[in-house]
Amino acid sequence: MADVVLITGASEGIGRATAFTFARGGYRLALAARTAETLKQTAIDLEQSLNAEVLAVPTDVTQPEQVQNLVERTLERYGRIDCLINNAGICMSGPFLQTTLEHWQALMAVNFWGYLHTIRAVLPDMLKRKKGQIINVGSIGGKMPLPQMSAYCASKYAVSGLTEALRLELQPQGIQVIGVHPGIVSSNFLKRAIFEVGPASSPDSQAQTSGGKAREQMQQALESFWVSQPEEVAEAIWDAARQSKSEVVVGMAQWAVGAYTLFPGWVGSLLQNVPR
Template sequence: MSPTAFITGASQGIGKATALLFAKNGYDLVITARTKDKLEAVAEEIRSLNRQVLAISTDVGNHSALEALINLGLERFSQIDVLVNNAGICMTAPMAKTTIEDWQTIINVNLWGYIHTINLMLPHFLERKQGSIINVGSFGGKVPLPNMTAYCTSKYAVTGLTETLRLELEPQGIHVSGVHPSVTNSDFLERAVFKDSDPEQMKQMLSSPFVSQPEDVAQAIWDAVKYPQAEVIVGSAKVPTFLNRLFPSITQGMLQLGTKTN
């Protein structure tokens, strides 16, 4: 029986690259995202690799819809070996211009989406006494970023969720890891919300050689499963994460200075 991975946010970017990498390495897939046509296109690519796939468009904030999808996945494949929580959205905005609706949207997708899938998959993993949970975070969950309070709040929460869950579950045979990329050159701009910032600046940033590619993050996720490790910092995110850990006041002072000079 082939191993199976369940990946959220799999219609494009990091999720798509991860699904295809796992398929190339012999995994069958359960994939979900909100965009049905793009999700089905990914499913066709997986089938072309001679792997089985269950692809159903779902909102990760909808617990009952996710429960139905996971039940279908278990009926189809009998077991799920890897959960990759990847669905997420980004927003840049000062706190004063972040509405309650903005907060609810960010938290519902970036945090509750992860909590829902973990809650639903955990009984299966505990029964088998094995499984891997990979939470895709961000260097914004390791380093505070100006004018991204809501986003960083959600990603810091994912970091805390991952680290405490690891302490709880690894003695029971379940591996938990966080993968934290830097800015990634994917379909990021399609879902990002910009308030008081210029999307053109982000486009220029995405052309930088220091930006991660979706395939880089997918490889880090694969490595986190095959060579279990607590945390993987991807690409250029290693530098600010390292500096903030050792010299937080200096690092954060430089970030504040950057906002004043822009």
């Protein structure tokens, strides 16, 4: 019987590409995303183009009861979950004092607590079977600091720490925990990103200008030559799962992370001089 993969943030971008990649590999799919319409369309596309078996459950991963419902419905449909891919996430850019606590809380709710909720929900079944994979899609921002992105980096460093600690704890029990870290990915990233900045240190008009500038800078970054495509990240996730890799940094991001690991002071100085 084919293996079962549960993917969050599955309706667009990396999540959608990953769903197609695993469907081509013969997996049965359980897909989750907040927007029911796009999730339904992804399921239809998978069924029509690949004859995939798909369970689509609209889910807000910040709500543990919705996550529990997602996992219960998946187990009812398929009997098990072989692989969990935590992918749902949002981005935020802005100076530290011009971001609000509400922004930080919203970011952590999705990027960190969303992962924690799904892991806690799927883990009992995996432990019972002494088998399973948990793949956390992190970010280059969880391996090195990025200017004007303190909240995002904090959430992704938290994911990296969770991934590495769980790997040590769960590997003796037959469960693999894998981290996959993309750099900038060309997708609908801007639609979910937060660029609004609060009034902590500037008037509203200045804050709006700052937010607009940050969005423009992000758009320029998405058009640069070293940006990865969602399909590239999906292939990295597939490869990590099939080869049981502990960690993968995707595409050109591996060079940036490698340079920061070897020369943190030099790379830090370069990052400090990035135009704002």
